[in-house]
Amino acid sequence: QKEVEQNSGPLSVPEGAIASLNCTYSDRGSQSFFWYRQYSGKSPELIMSIYSNGDKEDGRFTAQLNKASQYVSLLIRDSQPSDSATYLCAVRSAGNMLTFGGGTRLMVKP
Amino acid sequence: EADIYQTPRYLVIGTGKKITLECSQTMGHDKMYWYQQDPGMELHLIHYSYGVNSTEKGDLSSESTVSRIRTEHFPLTLESARPSHTSQYLCASSGRPSNTGELFFGEGSRLTVL
Numbered sequence: 040q041k042e043v044e045q046n047s048g049p050l051s052v053p054e055g056a057i058a059s060l061n062c063t064y065s066d067r068g069s070q071s072f073f074w075y076r077q078y079s080g081k082s083p084e085l086i087m088s089i090y091s092n093g094d095k096e097d098g099r100f101t102a103q104l105n106k107a108s109q110y111v112s113l114l115i116r117d118s119q120p121s122d123s124a125t126y127l128c129a130v131r132s133a134g135n136m137l138t139f140g141g142g143t144r145l146m147v148k149p
Numbered sequence: 150e151a152d153i154y155q156t157p158r159y160l161v162i163g164t165g166k167k168i169t170l171e172c173s174q175t176m177g178h179d180k181m182y183w184y185q186q187d188p189g190m191e192l193h194l195i196h197y198s199y200g201v202n203s204t205e206k207g208d209l210s211s212e213s214t215v216s217r218i219r220t221e222h223f224p225l226t227l228e229s230a231r232p233s234h235t236s237q238y239l240c241a242s243s244g245r246p247s248n249t250g251e252l253f254f255g256e257g258s259r260l261t262v263l
Binding site (some may be wrong): 142 | 188191250
């Protein structure tokens, strides 16, 4: 079992819809959780970080964390074609190493 | 704004050549990393450093080597490049003084070995 798991996709949503991206992790001692967006051929860029259970909202993005279920998600409201990218979940373990999931490719269709 | 720079951005070389990919950051971060990523594939950690004179190998075995003589500089070297080394190499940094936990990435160095 991989330490950080994501569905590789592609996840296809129509423009204006809510895109829901999910991530599970195996290390119960993990403390910090991050979502990165990576456009094709570019480097990853941080879009959200979350450290405690619950929801964290930033503009059209909402990160959700449930440590009991070892689950973190990213919701993108009013999805735009420019949101089409690969979204990487990253988890910082108790040992302070950051582990990336394989990424979910999101396609937003006009 | 993240300030981490990689050179060259693109490099095409012949088999057997020695290459060095440069990475510098101006944020004073103590931790630096090298990742390898093929198109459409996962990020793989190949080297990391938690400070000056400290280097460790990552999860993916790599024939490359790294050094960390100065806090801001973390070059990666391939002594004899082969076509199997063709990939994108991403440098990243994190840690003090901001210590927010996230990684800041450079723009990457795309290496093609003929």
